[in-house]
Amino acid sequence: MKEFTVACAQMGFRPNDVDYNLKKSKEWICRAAEEHQADLVVFPETITTGFIHNLSFNELYKLLDPVPGRVTDEIGRAAREKGVHVCYTFYERGENGTIYNTAALIDDAGAVVGSYRKTHAFITENVNCGGWVTPGTEVKTFDTRLGKIGIIICYDGDFPELSRELALQGAEVILRPSALLRSFDIWYLTSAARAFDNHVYMVAVNSVGTDAGGNHYFGNSLIIDPRGIKLAQARGVEEIVSAKLDPDPLRFVTQGSREPMVYNHIEDRNLEVYQNILRDGRSPFPRAKGKK
Numbered sequence: 001m002k003e004f005t006v007a008c009a010q011m012g013f014r015p016n017d018v019d020y021n022l023k024k025s026k027e028w029i030c031r032a033a034e035e036h037q038a039d040l041v042v043f044p045e046t047i048t049t050g051f052i053h054n055l056s057f058n059e060l061y062k063l064l065d066p067v068p069g070r071v072t073d074e075i076g077r078a079a080r081e082k083g084v085h086v087c088y089t090f091y092e093r094g095e096n097g098t099i100y101n102t103a104a105l106i107d108d109a110g111a112v113v114g115s116y117r118k119t120h121a122f123i124t125e126n127v128n129c130g131g132w133v134t135p136g137t138e139v140k141t142f143d144t145r146l147g148k149i150g151i152i153i154c155y156d157g158d159f160p161e162l163s164r165e166l167a168l169q170g171a172e173v174i175l176r177p178s179a180l181l182r183s184f185d186i187w188y189l190t191s192a193a194r195a196f197d198n199h200v201y202m203v204a205v206n207s208v209g210t211d212a213g214g215n216h217y218f219g220n221s222l223i224i225d226p227r228g229i230k231l232a233q234a235r236g237v238e239e240i241v242s243a244k245l246d247p248d249p250l251r252f253v254t255q256g257s258r259e260p261m262v263y264n265h266i267e268d269r270n271l272e273v274y275q276n277i278l279r280d281g282r283s284p285f286p287r288a289k290g291k292k
Contacts, residue, residue, distance in 0.1 A: 001147025
């Protein structure tokens, strides 16, 4: 990868007002480019509607666009005008009446490099549990002029295997657009652990504001380096934070040190002990019943 600046666009949204949120998003792309000299701008999860929408499936479906489509076209124009890459996450109108929770990666020429559909839909959104989102089935990295980028979305970050798969595919930076409603401790722990586990940069951008279901998001977007060191943290308000990513981040064991970092979590794995990891399992503690 090359040295570049990534910006977390911790923007508030207007519930279910796609036109307003698109217009505002384009303004925030301009801000990130002009105020932070960003090369990559990352938005929170489901930024065009909010995570909980309080609409019927059909009402939500009518609001949505495919990929590529109107949403990626408009964000692509803003990306091209400012010469930045953008990761933009929203509910996608899928084929055959499906809805996906999708992150589109758009390059600085305004083209869609690729898209990722959330593979671990949270239980409230998962169509298999009475929600609206069909889980994705593909995990992939994207080659850009900045470097090799992987994407996970919110709850995906709770599953170490997913980020490990991206790291094994060569991801140097993993983006985690989110609308996380649990504690800051869980948010920080999982984001920092996935960065440290895999020696990748983690850019974790959380929602702020209130969705149509009355859920309040706490922001605190994070940029964490491959040693697990926090480079930037937003507050619980609308704002942009950024950091410059070093293309050689594992020279030294910690920030400020000149001692070499001699271990590597990818290269030092003992593969023989992982032979049975890909199998169904059950927690020794039961899942709660009732409201999730």
